[in-house]
Amino acid sequence: MVWRPSSFIDQDSIMYDPAKTPPTFVQDNLASGNINTKEAILRVTGANVLPQPILLQALKDSFFEHVHPLYYSVIDREDVSGPNASILVQQAVSLAGSLMRHGQDNMSLAEMQYEKVKTLVHVGFEPDQLTVLKALCLLSCWSPSSPYLVTLDGPWHWTGVASRMALQLGLQKQSTPEDTDVEPLTEEDFEVQDFGAIASTYMTKLIRIIGKITQLKTKKSGPTDEDVEAAVTSLRDWVTDLPDGLRLFSSEGVKKPFNQHRAEALIFYLVSIILVQTISRNTYSHWRTSAASFLAASCAARLYDEIRCRERAVHLIHFHAFLVLVVGVVLVSHQPQSQEKERIRDRDMEIVRSVLEGMSAKYGGARAILKKFQEIHREAVGGRVDEPSITRNETTSSQASSTAKIVQDHIGDLFPFPVDFCENMDILAHENNSTEEGILQDDALTDFGRWENFDDISSFMDVLGMDFTSIDGISG
Structure with a gap:
């Protein structure tokens, strides 16, 4: 007879058995x-x-x-x-x-x-x-x-x-x-405390931060500015405390040799900067168009390009489809202010499409997202107008997101990278001295009425079969 572990029964229950003896009446x-x-x-x-x-x-x-x-x-x-x-x-x-x-x-x-x-x-x-x-x-x-x-x-x-x-x-x-009774993973939990142990530990920390962001998103009363400040500070502390092995650049600002685990960890972090801006309950959400979101999407596209050029997109697991989607929607929402910036934006969007295409053979979510993204891109390029465009002047004063402002206050700390990380790092030079007028940009998607649900990041969660919109009303 094989005795299997007994189920957990709380000590306050009448069924509690401190001896944990097997029930003899079960055949x-x-x-x-x-x-x-x-x-x-x-x-x-x-x-x-x-x-x-x-x-x-x-x-x-x-x-x-x-x-x-x-x-x-x-x-x-x-x-x-x-x-x-x-x-x-x-x-x-x-x-x-x-x-x-x-x-x-x-x-x-x-x-x-x-x-x-x-x-x-x-x-x-x-x-x-x-x-x-x-x-x-x-x-x-x-x-x-x-x-x-x-x-x-x-x-x-x-x-x-x-x-x-x-x-x-x-x-x-x-x-x-x-x-929970279970402490988060630490390097000491691994028999060999190598790069893999460090990477696992810091990914666990980042996932816990993302979990808290999700809880704030579904909080019935809505997040306070203090909640947002704490979430943004957690992200800042995560990237500040990264050990040398997980940093993309040396202390002298020199790019380290490519390492996919390091690149993927930073992609998760960059997408988290975008996600933290989705917890605002404002009528019009600015997570798609803030300077921090666009810079995060540009940096993430750079890292995906490094993966793609080495033909290693095949090693991306399924939930990268969601990460790529978030990056892609921010990119397609952006309206470049010059031909050179438009060329860079279009190149980054091609990287997004290529990565999704590479994942589509294995993951159904990637196929669905690729099709949806191509539809959005076609309509954005085609310039179809279903309703009046919302301009910066119409939205900034009346509906500016306090969440975007909080992220704006920390933008320099959230992107502690050299200026040559990606072509859009010059955003930091402009944003450090900007006022509320500079936080937000016009949204290329506001012309397309049927994409308005993209203001709610929860609509993306069906990539993994998770529809968080159904629990908005019951989460405390």
């Missing part, structure tokens, strides 16, 4: 299913059959090189090494590793690995529930379907399953970060 076959059925399913599907050894090792290496440091540090090399390594986790790691490979043929391999992992989860193949939880986390990397399709085969479903299993295991008291 094994009710808890684990019919053994003959399991064996038949495994025999037909081959779900417990690993890839041949050379391919298996290549997939593991691909996972640890491209995916592990920033996104899935719940897995250690020891989890997939040795004769007793979990078959379920090895299959899940192979799934994530296969998504990092070049060529359309590898999608067939990835799909086969996904079906194997899903089958092993559903038949209860793995007795160790913490190991199952690790595999569930990895399943969230599978996102081939369009966000317009109703499906359980996507990251939103598997992230939810993993979260509920974590609650059953008692890994935290509540489902909110404020009440």
